[in-house]
Amino acid sequence: MQKEYEKYCHNCGAVIDKAAEICPKCGVRQARLSNNHPETVRLxxxxxxxxxxxxxxxxxxxxxxxxxxxxxxxxxxxxxxxxxxxxxxxxxxxxxxxxxxxxxxxxxxxxx
Ligand SMILES: [Zn+2]
Structure with missing residues (x-):
């Protein structure tokens, strides 16, 4: 189960801290939801x-x-x-x- 303060790495799928900017497992930078979320573009x-x-x-x-x-x-x-x-x-x-x-x-x- 994914907890509220956790998210999935978009690269390797590991459960990581929601505030993490870089995945500790694979080292890939996490995209910020607010920057490239389609809802934001529509707004x-x-x-x-x-x-x-x-x-x-x-x-x-x-x-x-x-x-x-x-x-x-x-x-x-x-x-x-x-x-x-x-x-x-x-x-x-x-x-x-x-x-x-x-x-x-x-x-x-x-x-x-
Ligand atoms: Zn990762």
Whole structure:
């Protein structure tokens, strides 16, 4: 049984200390899970979506999410109308959440 503070060496399969950077059995350096875990990569790809969402949620009145995506024309329009009188940016927020907001290249900004 593998204990919580132990892990398997990815090279020789020996049970080693979880904090060990190098396997004492075969001497191979252990890959850090956080550095090359696929979940982490997926989160990196969605950061644009997350930033757009947060900007819209907190600074949507100023068109911040549109400035961030370099949609300056509509961004300035939102800025001077206070996010389209508080309606337009709410609609934007919903569109961002469902993944139908487009960046300046016309590509959808999605969660993943
Ligand atoms: Zn090993």
């Amino acid at each position: 990196d790809l969605s950061s644009k979506w997350l930033i757009t969402l947060l900007l819209c949620a907190f600074l949507g009145y100023f068109g911040a999410h549109r400035f961030y995506n370099e949609k300056y024309g509509t961004a300035i329009l939102q800025l001077i109308t206070f996010g389209g009188f508080g309606i337009w940016y709410i609609i934007d927020l919903i569109i961002i959440i469902v993944g139908h907001f487009k960046d300046k290249n016309g590509e959808y900004i999605t969660m993943n």
